[in-house]
Amino acid sequence: MKYIIKIALLLLIIGSSSLAKAELLPYPTDTIDGKIVYRYRVPRSIGLYRVSVTFGVTQDDIILWNPQLRERGLHYDEVILIPANEKIVETPDIAKNLPAQVQQNVEIKESLDTTMVVADSLAVDSLRTDSLLQDSAKVDSLKVIKIALLLPLQADLKQRDANMDRFVDFYEGCLLALNDLQDSARFELFVYDTGKGDQVIKGLIADSVLHGVDAIIGPAYPSQVAPVAQLALIDSIPTFIPFTDRVQDIQFNPFLFQFNPDVKGEANALASYLEQSKDSVNCVFVDAKEADIPYSIREFRQEIRNRNMSNTRISVHDILNDSIGKALKDSMENIVVFNSEKFSNIQFLMTYVIRAKGKNQVTLYSRYSWQKEQILLPQIYTSVFVNPNDSAVAHYQKQYELYFKHEHAADQPRFDLLGYDLTRKLVAFLTNSHYEGLQSKIRFEPVNEGGGYINKQVEVIRK
Numbered sequence: 384m385k386y387i388i389k390i391a392l393l394l395l396i397i398g399s400s401s402l403a404k405a406e407l408l409p410y411p412t413d414t415i416d417g418k419i420v421y422r423y424r425v426p427r428s429i430g431l432y433r434v435s436v437t438f439g440v441t442q443d444d445i446i447l448w449n450p451q452l453r454e455r456g457l458h459y460d461e462v463i464l465i466p467a468n469e470k471i472v473e474t475p476d477i478a479k480n481l482p483a484q485v486q487q488n489v490e491i492k493e494s495l496d497t498t499m500v501v502a503d504s505l506a507v508d509s510l511r512t513d514s515l516l517q518d519s520a521k522v523d524s525l526k527v528i529k530i531a532l533l534l535p536l537q538a539d540l541k542q543r544d545a546n547m548d549r550f551v552d553f554y555e556g557c558l559l560a561l562n563d564l565q566d567s568a569r570f571e572l573f574v575y576d577t578g579k580g581d582q583v584i585k586g587l588i589a590d591s592v593l594h595g596v597d598a599i600i601g602p603a604y605p606s607q608v609a610p611v612a613q614l615a616l617i618d619s620i621p622t623f624i625p626f627t628d629r630v631q632d633i634q635f636n637p638f639l640f641q642f643n644p645d646v647k648g649e650a651n652a653l654a655s656y657l658e659q660s661k662d663s664v665n666c667v668f669v670d671a672k673e674a675d676i677p678y679s680i681r682e683f684r685q686e687i688r689n690r691n692m693s694n695t696r697i698s699v700h701d702i703l704n705d706s707i708g709k710a711l712k713d714s715m716e717n718i719v720v721f722n723s724e725k726f727s728n729i730q731f732l733m734t735y736v737i738r739a740k741g742k743n744q745v746t747l748y749s750r751y752s753w754q755k756e757q758i759l760l761p762q763i764y765t766s767v768f769v770n771p772n773d774s775a776v777a778h779y780q781k782q783y784e785l786y787f788k789h790e791h792a793a794d795q796p797r798f799d800l801l802g803y804d805l806t807r808k809l810v811a812f813l814t815n816s817h818y819e820g821l822q823s824k825i826r827f828e829p830v831n832e833g834g835g836y837i838n839k840q841v842e843v844i845r846k
Contacts, residue, residue, distance in 0.1 A: 412467065419467040420448065425457050426548075430789035439468040457789055528813060529571045530806075531593050532557060533584065533601030533611065536576045549798040550603065553625070555787055556802025557600065559779070562786075564810055581607050588614050596620060598809055605629040612636055623809050625801060630835070639835035640812075640827055642767070642805060646679045649765045652841035654686035657718070665715045666694040666748075669702070669722050676722045683720065683748075702732050705739040713743065718763060720748040726756050733758065754795070754846070762846040768796045768822055769842055776821050779803065796822060 410421040421438065431452065435442045446453050448464040457463070534550045554574065561570045573596065577583045584607050587593055593614060599622040602611055608624060612632040615622040621638050624630055628643040644652075657664050666687050668680075676684075687694050697710040711717045719736060721729045736745065737759055749762035783799065784790060791799060800822035808825050811818035826840035 413464075415464070421465040421467060422462050423465050424462050425459055430787055431457055432788060434465070438465050440466055456784075459790065526814075527569045527571060528598070528810065529573065529596045530561075530809070531573045531575065531596045531599045531601075533575050533577050533599065533603070533607070535579050535603050536574075537578070552791070552798040553802035555783070556797075556799035556804075557806045559782060559786065559799075560803045560806035560810070563782075564807070568810065568814065577602055577607060579604060581610060585610050593620075594618060598623070598813060600625065600805060600809060603627070608632070612639055615639060621809070621812065623805055625805055633830055633835035633837065635833060636835050637829075637833060641835065641837045642823075642825065644767055644838050644841050646682050648837065648839055649841050650679065650682035650686045653683060653763070653765050653843055654690060654692070656843040657687075658690050658692060660716070661690070661692055663715050664693065665712045665717050666692065667707075667710050667717050667719045668694060668696050669720065670696050670698045677724050679724065680720060680722055699732065702735045702739070705735060707736060707739040708741060708743070711740065711743040711745065716744050716746055718746045718748050719760075724750060726750070726753045726758075730756075733760070736760070749846070751796075751844075764844055764846075766842050766844055767838060767840065769824060770795075773821075776800075779821060 410423055412419055412421055414420070423434070423438075425434075431442050431445060434457070435445060438445075444466055445463065448466060452463070532554065534554060535547060536550055536554065537544060537547045557572070561572060564570070573593075575583070575587060584602060588610055593599070597620070599611065599615065599620055601624070602608060603626045605627045608627065608630055609632065611622060612630070614620065615638040616632075616636050619638060621640065623640045623642065625642045628641060628645055630639055630641045633639045633641055657666075666684075668684055684694075693712070693715070695710040695712070697707055701707055701709070717740075721732070723729050736747075745760060747758060747760045747762045749758070749764040751764055751766040751768070753762075753764075779800070780791070791797065804818075804820040804823045804825065807818045808820065810816075812827075823838075824840045824842075825838050827836035828839045829836055
């Protein structure tokens with residue numbers, strides 16, 4: 384099947400069926416010593432293997448032109464030289480190169496229990512095998528857990544959406560999680576390239592290819608959730624949904640696990656935190672038409688009012704007239720709550736707030752997504768992520784760089800860590816064990832009797 388990557392995860396070896404593309408690729412070229420070379424600027428989260436596949440040359444060919452890579456590997460944003468491949472090689476149909484048993488999605492033969500079969504035109508970098516060998520007798524005695532991974536990898540597209548790289552990162556994290564768990568179970572990982580719509584997923588369900596798996600991770604988009612949720616309910620398949628909080632069926636489907644907290648849960652977490660200092664906190668809400676206020680702000684405002692906590696109101700006009708002071712209270716922390724979830728909508732107002740606050744203590748009610756912005760006020764916000772800075776993350780990072788041969792961007796949140804945490808949490812659920820996350824301290828709680836589960840572990844962060 385075109386959309387399936389089936390893995391017998393005993394020896395964690397990743398290969399690729401991609402071959403070189405055309406002779407002239409859309410990168411700047413130069414001629415050095417009579418040889419045509421590309422000048423290639425290295426993007427984030429990419430390894431030497433993936434570059435070699437993209438350009439249709441060997442890794443040794445690239446190192447020959449860039450000897451500094453032999454010891455340290457690739458660095459983000461550096462420019463390297465890559466010799467042009469003089470041959471034009473047609474990229475094959477991935478599915479045609481898979482063993483018949485993988486194409487037909489039937490049980491893996493015994494011979495495949497000591498190899499990994501992957502059809503992946505994204506060419507995820509090879510994992511080393513020397514540290515991953517296991518005693519065959521021990522392996523045979525372990526429980527087999529079958530996991531389906533539904534991600535929009537866009538593996539069949541020549542020009543991929545750059546935003547899809549985060550799902551490749553998520554995939555890599557899943558692989559490392561299963562690698563770390565090999566002493567406790569055997570895993571068969573079925574990876575499906577779902578795209579952005581629901582057609583592929585509906586086709587997989589119609590073809591019954593997901594029947595018999597022990598769990599599902601995914602899908603990515605809200606429009607894809609409904610058909611997967613129905614399958615999960617009919618076949619009793621625990622399904623972990625990583626990327627969206629729009630899971631309508633979760634109220635009555637006990638097999639759904641929503642990673643992203645709901646809006647009410649986040650509002651409750653922040654209000655409960657502030658209530659501990661109830662006598663010294665004043666929430667300043669910037670007025671707007673009710674229809675224009677995001678649902679998350681409405682929920683937070685209602686929580687503050689339900690708890691009889693101090694709150695005042697101010698208009699944008701007051702801010703522009705440097706009259707914000709009339710809404711602020713002395714000797715209290717004034718938390719300014721704008722009626723937008725996009726920083727770009729309020730950025731022009733920040734100068735006025737800073738100028739007019741005087742000696743009052745003013746804190747901005749912020750968002751996790753605003754953390755890259757230059758904000759000259761203290762901030763408070765909620766997040767499902769924590770800062771990954773302990774020794775366990777350091778160990779994970781060493782394993783990541785060892786296996787995938789590239790450094791990871793420091794962007795937060797890291798989707799590879801999300802994939803790792805969620806996969807470990809899933810296996811812990813299936814095996815009735817415990818897992819404490821690296822980047823996310825996941826705590827699933829039922830939404831009601833007979834319903835699904837939502838992650839209630841919301842962190843309140845000050846910055």
